[in-house]
Amino acid sequence: MKDHYVIVGAGQVAAQTLDSLRRGGHTGQVTIIGDEAEIPYQRPPLSKKFLAGELAVERLYVKPATFYVHPNTELRLGVRAEQLDISRKTVSLSDGDELLYERLLLATGTTPRKITVPGNDLAGVHYLRSVADVDRIRAELPTVEHVVVIGGGYIGLEVAATCRQLGKKVTVLEMADRVMNRVVAPEISTFYAEAHAKQGVHIHTQALVSAIHASTKNPGRVAAVETLGGQSFPADLVVVGIGVLPVTSLAARAGIACENGIAVDEYCRTSDRDVFAAGDCANHPSLRYGRRVRLESVDNAFEQAKTAAANMLGASQIHDRIPWFWSDQFDLKLLIVGLNFDYDQVILRGDPASNSFSCCYLRGQELLALDCINSPKDYMAAKKLIQDRQHCDLGRLADSSIGLKDTVL
Numbered sequence: 001m002k003d004h005y006v007i008v009g010a011g012q013v014a015a016q017t018l019d020s021l022r023r024g025g026h027t028g029q030v031t032i033i034g035d036e037a038e039i040p041y042q043r044p045p046l047s048k049k050f051l052a053g054e055l056a057v058e059r060l061y062v063k064p065a066t067f068y069v070h071p072n073t074e075l076r077l078g079v080r081a082e083q084l085d086i087s088r089k090t091v092s093l094s095d096g097d098e099l100l101y102e103r104l105l106l107a108t109g110t111t112p113r114k115i116t117v118p119g120n121d122l123a124g125v126h127y128l129r130s131v132a133d134v135d136r137i138r139a140e141l142p143t144v145e146h147v148v149v150i151g152g153g154y155i156g157l158e159v160a161a162t163c164r165q166l167g168k169k170v171t172v173l174e175m176a177d178r179v180m181n182r183v184v185a186p187e188i189s190t191f192y193a194e195a196h197a198k199q200g201v202h203i204h205t206q207a208l209v210s211a212i213h214a215s216t217k218n219p220g221r222v223a224a225v226e227t228l229g230g231q232s233f234p235a236d237l238v239v240v241g242i243g244v245l246p247v248t249s250l251a252a253r254a255g256i257a258c259e260n261g262i263a264v265d266e267y268c269r270t271s272d273r274d275v276f277a278a279g280d281c282a283n284h285p286s287l288r289y290g291r292r293v294r295l296e297s298v299d300n301a302f303e304q305a306k307t308a309a310a311n312m313l314g315a316s317q318i319h320d321r322i323p324w325f326w327s328d329q330f331d332l333k334l335l336i337v338g339l340n341f342d343y344d345q346v347i348l349r350g351d352p353a354s355n356s357f358s359c360c361y362l363r364g365q366e367l368l369a370l371d372c373i374n375s376p377k378d379y380m381a382a383k384k385l386i387q388d389r390q391h392c393d394l395g396r397l398a399d400s401s402i403g404l405k406d407t408v409l
Contacts, residue, residue, distance in 0.1 A: 003028025005312060006091055006099055008081045008250065009107030010034020012042060012298060013279040013305045015062035017105055018073065020309030031074045031099060033081050033091070038131050039065055044298060046134050047158040048328050052166060053138060057131055084254040086272045103312045106251055106262055106270070106277040107305070110244035110296065115150060119212030124222035125238045128159060137239065144236040145169055148225045150209055151241035152179035154327045157192065159239050160201050161329040171233050172196070173207040173225065183336070185346045188359050188371050192329065195355075199330055207231075212238060246281045246294060259283060261294040266318045268308040276312055278304035287320045288387065289339055295323050322387050324379075331355070335379040338369030338386040349378060350400040357400070365391040365409065381405045 005021060005028065007014045014032045021030060034040070041060035049055045068075045076093070083092035084104070091099045112127040114120070126137050147163045149156045152174030164170045172179070178189035179196075193203050208228040212235075215223035226232045246261040257263040257271040261283030268276045268284065279301040283294040300323050307319040325336040332355060340361035350357030358378040359371040367386055372379040381404035385392075396407040 002102060004099070004101050005030045005103045005105070006101040007032045007105045007107055008084075008091065009105075009109055009279070009281075010036065010038075010040050010075070010077060011107060011109055011279065012040060012062050012301045013105070013107035013109075013308075015040035015067075016302045016305035017107070017278070017309045018068075019063070020306045021313065024309060024313045026313055027072065028102075029072050029074065031076060032068075033076045033079060033093065033099075035078065035080045035094075036130055036132070037078050039063075039068060039075065039077070041131065042298070043129070044326075046131070047128055047155050048162055050131075051128075051134050051137065051159065051162045060131070081250055084250050084256075084275075086254050086256070086275060089274065102274065104275045105308055105312065106256075106275065106281060107279050107301075108247035108250060108262075108277075108281045110246050110280045112240070113243040113245055115209065115212075115240050115242060117209055117211050119214060119222065120240075122212055122214055122222040123220050124236065125212060125240065127240050128155060129244070137237070140237055141166065141168070146171070146234040146236045148173065148233050148235040148238045149241060150225070150238060151243070152176070152203065152205070153182070153241060153243065154180065154325075156239070156241035157196065157329050158327060159241060160196060161199070163239075164196075164199055164201050165330070170201045171235075172201060172203045173209055173227060173233070174203065174205045175208045177205050179203060179205070183340075184371055185340070185343075185359055185361065187346060187348060187352075188334075188373075191352045191373070192332075195330065195332060204231075204233075244280070244296065246283075248281065251275075251277070260292075263292075266320065267311045267316065268304055268319055269311065276308040278308045284319060286339070287318070288322060288389075289341055291341065293323075293339065297323050297325050299324050322383050324383070331374075333374055335372040335376070336369065337372070337379055337382045338367075340369040343368050347394060347398050349398060349404075350375065358404075360392075360397055362392070362394075365394060367392050378404050 040062045080094040147168045149172045210228045211226045213224040248258040251262045252258045262277040310317040327334040343361035347360045356374040358375045361369040370382040392407040
């Protein structure tokens with residue numbers, strides 16, 4: 001069908017792409033395919049305010065339901081895209097329908113990495129990726145005393161903080177030697193481990209889970225988590241947060257290039273000229289850092305969606321943004337700007353004991369990235385400095401009384 005654009009995946013990328021297509025002048029049909037029942041929604045609050053019961057589901061929506069009520073928009077929810085034929089330019093759906101497209105955007109996101117130990121299928125063992133996942137967890141929380149979180153990354157620590165604030169006894173089991181070890185420096189890991197300990201969260205590192213055990217009174221339900229070496233932790237509820245995997249199966253079966261995600265160029269175009277990809281599933285070239293990256297970031301999802309939409313409409317717009325991320329844990333807001341690949345030194349600005357400081361990642365004197373804890377001024381200044389590949393005076397950089405922009409050589 002001429003001018004029919006199909007978006008596979010009904011998340012934040014889909015909502016922004018539809019908006020950008022309309023603003024860009026597209027008057028043809030747009031069909032969004034999503035396997036969940038909800039209209040496109042934000043995922044970051046799932047592990048925080050939504051889990052805590054402080055947000056209604058409608059507050060998660062990227063756009064109100066009325067946004068999709070449009071003569072040229074079709075929202076197909078609760079169905080899966082099962083087959084993509086790039087030679088015929090068709091998408092086959094789980095309900096038996098087949099759609100013909102002119103341009104197609106893959107916004108398939110990620111899926112939780114599953115734990116494969118004995119007992120992983122017991123009642124009370126959960127993953128947290130969707131509204132439905134949180135609904136299941138929240139239904140059990142009122143009767144729960146002990147929560148075990150497997151994984152000490154962003155999601156794991158956010159869930160731990162939320163459950164602790166709800167009055168639960170919380171244990172975090174992390175297989176690495178420190179929390180958030182893939183994304184932050186040891187100094188930041190130590191700070192967050194101590195912050196959680198002060199709130200009563202028990203974190204165990206180098207704790208490799210070997211089994212999840214059932215209750216003797218209720219053989220189908222979780223009662224404890226065991227780690228290699230035999231240590232056992234009581235668990236009325238378990239949340240597994242050991243990372244995610246990009247959803248690439250549809251693209252890969254169609255012959256589209258994939259490697260740690262769906263491979264795209266700087267225009268968000270895949271190896272097929274009429275198929276684009278954006279968001280958590282897309283592996284794209286970062287011109288600033290000189291390498292390919294796959295980013296699990298709200299900002300990246302929105303910005304790639306804008307770029308993909310423009311290029312689906314015939315532009316040649318390059319996606320080249322400095323990424324940023326955030327995490328809320330207790331009263332600590334972590335803002336990360338840039339990517340700390342290949343840093344060779346870290347400089348702290350401010351005193352961690354004040355709960356307001358920044359961690360600067362450098363290669364030589366070049367500023368690569370910042371972790372800002374309750375330090376919004378540094379965050380705001382960092383984007384331009386990092387984009388411009390600025391070099392900093394290290395002595396002035398360490399002095400938090402000097403504005404970040406005034407540390408440039």
